[in-house]
Amino acid sequence: MAEAPRTQALLRLMAWMSPAFPIGGFAWSGGLERAVHDRLVQDAGELQSWLEALLRHGSFWNDAVLFAVAWRRHQDPEGLAELSELGLALAGSAERNFETLSLGKAFATAAAAWPTPVLERLPADVPFPVSVGAVAAAHGVPLEDALAAYLHGALSQAVSAGIRLGACGQMHGVAILAALEAEIGDVARSACGATLDDLGTAGIQADIASLRHETQHSRLFRS
Known part of the structure; x- marks a missing residue:
């Protein structure tokens, strides 16, 4: 697999991880809304923690592992199907399952602007990190660069959600990303060499928040 020219790879990563990329990422908080509601996250310091x-130790780590394995399996339809089933099964709540599935399918649809046979190898029900990882590999984007962009995009979206929920202001949000x-x-480098044996989380409080969000009466986000 040949790497894409550096500038081309950078431009594609910027496009795929842009808030303007039509996947609807702005609609999801991954349980953060409930955490703010329950006063588990009240300010910028708590949001950063x-x-x-x-x-x-939580869902972002598992996503990074799934991403790396999908990157390596991008030419294997059966391997991608098995990985997708595992990724959806790892979602800690119905909302988190729907979130990663909706984002994954939307990403594959939007990424068709850059035609590649990998889109035909992806299963119909594909979680977000598997979708992005496989497409990045098919375009020759280096794994560590792709992982770092993916994780930065996920954190940026979470910070944006925290700002809209009133946990912090914009300046504090930027400071969180810098910090x-x-x-x-570190996580991108670690995940590059990870296998499915490295999957696992200890984000129990986040999983509980995601579950509790399902019954929250007034809310801004879908998860």
């Missing part, structure tokens, strides 16, 4: 825990740069790099 929450996101760092997800990155190191997590090293963490993103």
Whole structure:
């Protein structure tokens, strides 16, 4: 598999991870809305700690592992199908399942603007990290770069949700992203060599928040 020219790869990553990319990422909070509602996340410091825990020990880590394995399996339809089933099964709640499935399908549809046979190898029901990982590999985008962009995009979306929920302001949100740069790099490098044996989380509070969000009466987000 030949790598895409560096500028081309960068432009594609910027497009795929852009808030303007039509996947509807703005509609989801991954349970953060409930965490704010339950006063588990009340300010910028708590939001940063929450996101760092997800990155190191929660759903973002599992997503990074699934992404890396999908990147390596992008030429294997059966392997991608099995990985997709596992990724959907790992979702900790019905809302999280619907979130990753909706984003994954929307990404594959939008990524058809860059035609590649991998889109035919992806199953109809594909979680978000599997979809992005496989497409990135098919276009020759280096794994570590793709992972770092994916994780930064996920954290940026979470920070945006935190701002809209009143947990912090825009300046604090930018500071959170700056503070997590090293963490993103470390996790991306670790996930590059990860296998399915490295899957696993300890984000119990986040999973509970996601479950409780399903019965929340007034809400801004779908998860």
